[in-house]
Amino acid sequence: MQLSERQEKIIDIVKENQPITSEAIASMLKLTRSTLRPDLAILTMSGILDARPKVGYFYTGKTSLSYISEKIKKIKVSDIKSVPVVVDEAISIYDAIVLMFIEDVGSIYVTSKGLLSGVVSRKDFLRNAIGGIDLNKMPIGMIMTRMPNIVYVEPEDSILDAAIKLIDHEIDSLPVIEEDKEAKGYKVLGRITKTTITGLFVELGKND
Template sequence: MSHIRKEGTIIQLSSRQLELIELVKKHSPVTGDQLAEYLGVSRPTLRSDLSLLVMLGMLDAKPKVGYFLGNTFRESHEPLQRFSRMKVKEVQGVPVNIPDTLSVHDAVITLFMENANTLIVVNEEKRFAGIITPKDLLKITLGNSGAATIPVSMVMTRYPNVVTLTPDESVMEAISKLSQHQVDCLPVIVPDEEPSRNPIISGWVSKSNIVSLMADIATA
């Protein structure tokens, strides 16, 4: 989130509100219906976000024309502009990797020991094979006494059925994917020149990465 000071009060902007600002910046003037279509949500879902941004002066609106950037953004919102230029490779973190032969039992231990919300699974070549989440582990272990010995390769979400990022994608695109797919983190991959080989895992971007980044920018 980003923090905006308004008449002595600090107001936090959500990732969706930041994304709305970027969409308006790119497409203005743009209607509320068009913004809803870009984000894949209904128009009523955005009503409160748009009202807040107009109230803050981040956006302006004209009837039958649409939304465009407001004076507050144009005059004094360099932190957001700087944020919008950032690439994934500048903010990605170090993922928690586990081999695809690891047992479900050991994966659960790793999850808690590393305080992670997702585990990245790699194959024998140390290349990206898939992901494991707490929900995946819960599904397989509930009511299944023999689940602990099952290898994670049997229960992981396999690549390419995983939403991913590449290092040169923008941070705003990362926010969009995190929001759209309702996930806690996204693996960052470097595709191999040989299509038959799995990609190299470069890092990951999590919601906590984004929140920390925005906090750093807002207080810089």
């Protein structure tokens, strides 16, 4: 939304003098109230100003960035999750690395009896690969991050909350899980990675 010079001036006046009536704004700009009416309507309907009857106009602090924020908060994890790569806890580290290359993913989820038990990333593999361990004999369960230390998201979480978890915990991937109350554990439904977020960023940015 491109504001006119006069609309920008109105915003500045309201910021400094709020609450302020339309008469007062008109007098400061040396204009009539009816000249200002369309501008005030636009600023109010776009949410930049708030009008309270018998009080006047307030500045809400909302800018075009608010639209971005509103849009991002509405996107759910379930809307854009990708397919997870899941292995059983008994697989060897070597086989898991090979699978990671075949599937071209940065993290693998590990399950025991179908329920999430661990997560392993490229970084975990690399740390152990240079540590001189015999990768063929060691099961993946030896090096994975285990529950309850796994950071995860649920399908109804917002994608913004998922992105915040990726940044705050300095991880590349989040399993999308669903609780299985009977089995007392979590099923893996999908994954959200920094690639997912970057892809969404591109979609939002390309939109014309």
